Amino acid sequence: TQLLEQSPQFLSIQEGENLTVYCNSSSVFSSLQWYRQEPGEGPVLLVTVVTGGEVKKLKRLTFQFGDARKDSSLHITAAQPGDTGLYLCAGEIRTYKYIFGTGTRLKVLA
């Protein structure tokens, strides 16, 4: 069974702090995506990484795909209350088919 483990599961930090969320698996993925989900809504895509070692930046968010394409990280600099939400990684296990990670629930306090 393919599994994507995210850590930490929960994170509560003060505004302005930095944080990193990890997404790990023993499986190799052809691509990996990060999503953010608000309560009662569907996930919204943040980024897709495809190449091992790839780093992508989206304003204060930095995403990295592991060299072996088995893991990824999301780093947020100077977190803001608007960053609060459920962060999900999703690995592509077959063409266009993704499995989702266990999720990281982030709360940023003002």
Next chain:
Amino acid sequence: GAVVSQHPSWVICKSGTSVKIECRSLDFQATTMFWYRQFPKQSLMLMATSNEGSKATYEQGVEKDKFLINHASLTLSTLTVTSAHPEDSSFYICSARDTAGGNTGELFFGEGSRLTVL
């Protein structure tokens, strides 16, 4: 970006009844759609892959007779929860891929449908 719409957003039903949830791609055609289930404060669990014009592919442990999927057109997939019971209460989310015109196949998600079975 592309839009995927689900209906209804909320549904409350009595135990034993069947409930149909629709997933529509509003501005693109989707030969493949995916159905997920999400329990409170948990991640998304892939239930099945809905293929236009053919049978859905179900993930291990998902009862195909319980969760009927129909993908009759390139813009509509439906999930019917048959003989619903309280344990079927959950947040159901669909996604669809836009692969036309060389698009990368980004997954677009619906808003989700919250089912509560009394």
